[in-house]
Amino acid sequence: MAKLFGTNGIRGVFGKDLTLELALKVSYALGVYYNDGKVIVGYDGRNSNTILSRIVRAGINSIGLDTVDAGLIPTPCLQYATKSLNYKGGVMITASHNPPEYNGIKVMESDGIELSRDNELRIEDIYFNKNFRYSTKIGKDEQIEVTRNYIDGIKSMVDIEKIKKRNFKVVLDLGNGAQAVTAPQLLRELGCKVIMINENIDGSFPGRGSEPTLDNLQQLSESVRKEEADIGVAYDGDGDRSIFCDEYGNITAGDRSGAILLEHVISKYKGTIVTPINSSVIIDIIAEKYGCKVIKTKVGSVEVSRKMAESNAIAGLEENGGFMYGKHIAVRDGAMSTALMLEAILEERYSQLINRLPKYYSYKTKFPCSKEKASKIINSLIEEGERVDTLDGVKIWIDDDSWIMVRLSGTEPIIRLYAEAKDKLKLEKIINEYKGKISRLLG
Numbered sequence: 001m002a003k004l005f006g007t008n009g010i011r012g013v014f015g016k017d018l019t020l021e022l023a024l025k026v027s028y029a030l031g032v033y034y035n036d037g038k039v040i041v042g043y044d045g046r047n048s049n050t051i052l053s054r055i056v057r058a059g060i061n062s063i064g065l066d067t068v069d070a071g072l073i074p075t076p077c078l079q080y081a082t083k084s085l086n087y088k089g090g091v092m093i094t095a096s097h098n099p100p101e102y103n104g105i106k107v108m109e110s111d112g113i114e115l116s117r118d119n120e121l122r123i124e125d126i127y128f129n130k131n132f133r134y135s136t137k138i139g140k141d142e143q144i145e146v147t148r149n150y151i152d153g154i155k156s157m158v159d160i161e162k163i164k165k166r167n168f169k170v171v172l173d174l175g176n177g178a179q180a181v182t183a184p185q186l187l188r189e190l191g192c193k194v195i196m197i198n199e200n201i202d203g204s205f206p207g208r209g210s211e212p213t214l215d216n217l218q219q220l221s222e223s224v225r226k227e228e229a230d231i232g233v234a235y236d237g238d239g240d241r242s243i244f245c246d247e248y249g250n251i252t253a254g255d256r257s258g259a260i261l262l263e264h265v266i267s268k269y270k271g272t273i274v275t276p277i278n279s280s281v282i283i284d285i286i287a288e289k290y291g292c293k294v295i296k297t298k299v300g301s302v303e304v305s306r307k308m309a310e311s312n313a314i315a316g317l318e319e320n321g322g323f324m325y326g327k328h329i330a331v332r333d334g335a336m337s338t339a340l341m342l343e344a345i346l347e348e349r350y351s352q353l354i355n356r357l358p359k360y361y362s363y364k365t366k367f368p369c370s371k372e373k374a375s376k377i378i379n380s381l382i383e384e385g386e387r388v389d390t391l392d393g394v395k396i397w398i399d400d401d402s403w404i405m406v407r408l409s410g411t412e413p414i415i416r417l418y419a420e421a422k423d424k425l426k427l428e429k430i431i432n433e434y435k436g437k438i439s440r441l442l443g
């Protein structure tokens with residue numbers, strides 16, 4: 001059977017892979033899958049979003065289910081509304097950080113978390129076998145405002161009064177994305193002075209593109225220095241990931257900011273931590289310090305979220321700036337992460353917290369590669385490795401403090417390479433050695 005769902009929902013170039021016809025049939029399948037109850041639908045700032053939202057709602061209505069149109073909101077806002085306002089399911093029209101020509105359909109269960117792979121298969125089964133059940137009853141569609149519910153939900157998770165007292169100055173790089181409708185308001189309500197860049201929502205992402213990376217946040221960095229702000233934050237297109245910048249304008253990698261959020265959370269509430277296999281050793285070190293158990297998953301936020309729900313975990317995190325706070329909702333949430341970070345820096349500056357983390361050097365890169373060649377490379381690395389973990393691709397431990405990992409991307413024909421070591425020179429040596437091996441195998 002062909003596949004509809006990738007690593008993160010149904011995604012493709014709008015009009016080419018993701019046609020209106022496909023979206024309509026997917027929504028019939030969603031209506032049949034949800035069977036009854038109301039479904040909430042939201043969208044981020046992409047140009048093809050309202051048209052897709054209308055099609056999806058119409059398709060679900062034609063199966064006899066009611067829908068509500070939550071309008072333009074960040075993905076975590078839709079997810080939180082699905083859970084907290086008791087919808088049967090939630091659908092988000094988003095392609096997250098992908099280039100402007102892309103769009104996607106992300107499907108949530110009633111707990112606000114994306115579908116498990118088993119339930120994706122059930123929807124694919126309905127879709128490919130055309131088991132659509134048209135109804136004589138047509139569902140209703142109405143509009144709803146859910147940003148207040150989201151902002152209040154986040155505020156209930158932090159010490160508002162203590163944060164307000166600090167009068168933080170925060171620079172937000174909204175990346176022309178959907179957090180523009182909620183994050184600035186949240187921070188103002190937390191008593192912050194907010195300076196915004198790339199705040200106009202624009203599906204062509206004219207500012208710095210839709211994905212915040214270590215290399216495209218110079219404007220954030222300069223603004224934090226110039227304004228003498230306490231911290232800077234950048235979000236991706238649909239507002240679930242956040243990258244932070246210290247008061248000197250240094251952009252910090254997602255695994256380091258995640259480690260700070262993690263320590264902040266587990267120093268208050270002990271619990272299970274979930275993180276993908278490619279995360280930094282720092283996570284294990286912090287978890288050990290507080291006696292918390294760490295569960296490792298395959299790479300992908302859905303893997304982490306589903307495992308968190310299953311194990312009732314307190315936190316989940318990814319190296320790309322995705323942080324999940326179990327008490328709020330077990331999904332990545334850029335605005336929740338920002339509020340938690342403000343609470344984490346009440347007494348110490350962000351740069352001090354970063355400097356106190358164990359010193360590790362990490363690296364990641366990607367190579368274009370077919371699926372066949374990727375499995376050849378991975379298999380040959382598995383064969384020659386001594387301490388290998390094959391949960392996702394191959395992770396090879398060089399020693400207790402250094403490792404390298406190679407895996408096939410779930411969304412693009414590329415292989416990704418990750419490495420970490422305690423020593424910079426050692427990291428370089430490992431990378432060069434494995435890059436050489438991979439090029440030889442790519443031939």
Ligand code: MG
Pocket residue numbers: 096097236237238239240241
């Ligand atoms: Mg995203």
